[in-house]
């Protein structure tokens with residue numbers, strides 16, 4: 582590929598729509614491309630950890646893989662890790678069918694690892710706030726890069742940073758760096774075809790199957806279309822919903838409470854394995870007429886670790902509603918001054934620890950009481966925002 586041509590790749594910005602001149606500026610700027618290149622050169626011949634959120638989605642998984650392949654060009658070996666679960670059937674299918682090189686490192690296993698084997702860590706599609714591994718890794722390893730599209734968290738001070746909340750998918754950002762020449766995709770290399778397919782899936786899933794894609798996402802998808810394997814993507818997408826997910830969607834539907842075009846539903850207890858049913862249920866509630874925003878939450882319990890936490894998801898198609906602001910305003914901060922959640926454009930999430938009340942209890946009356954208290958508290962906090970009068 583002609584590099585000088587690619588480096589001047591011009592992509593219209595979001596603002597360009599409002600600008601009568603339709604001014605076009607390159608994104609990422611050549612300055613950013615150079616900064617990432619320099620950062621990769623600096624860490625040449627080292628090992629890095631690529632840290633994902635505890636429950637990685639296709640956008641995170643594919644973006645991390647693209648970063649790993651880019652870093653390989655600079656003789657950086659990296660391991661992609663996450664601490665939670667791959668809970669969505671499509672995520673499991675993606676990892677299995679593309680052989681996506683991701684590893685689960687729990688808090689316990691990470692404590693036993695020799696982190697001195699690594700010289701840096703990178704955060705892709707997150708900024709460290711949604712991974713249990715951040716606090717374990719941060720004291721030992723420098724944060725060499727963050728590439729993300731969630732609202733700025735400003736917790737870590739990375740050497741290289743590219744955080745663009747206006748972009749709908751991290752896969753789009755990584756594709757732009759590939760297009761800029763940091764990695765030359767080759768349609769004869771199986772690994773590149775699979776990574777392009779994963780990126781296409783990540784990009785599609787964070788843009789509601791391209792329905793909410795912006796110019797930048799479409800341009801990235803157009804580029805990926807030259808390399809990806811459409812039948813492999815079909816296979817990933819055909820992984821159907823499990824009965825448990827259907828049950829939870831059904832519960833969300835029967836418990837939903839609609840007010841002022843918001844649809845809000847508490848689904849009670851669910852297993853850690855099924856936690857991805859929460860965003861899927863929120864997606865489903867959003868399909869009802871006159872509903873512009875859906876919030877679904879439940880208490881996720883991990884029987885082995887005796888851990889319980891309230892997990893919630895927000896989905897909206899209301900352009901003026903900022904999920905990040907909405908969640909921060911609704912739930913506020915914990916005692917350490919950290920918000921219970923946040924978001925990006927059109928989607929957000931929250932996690933509220935149950936603390937002392939945590940622990941799965943077989944006594945159904947006790948469990949019911951506990952759920953009722955949390956349910957009432959969350960509804961009350963949401964109600965204040967949904968119906969301010």
Ligand SMILES: [Mn+2]
Pocket residue numbers: 640641706730749750751787
């Ligand atoms: Mn994302």
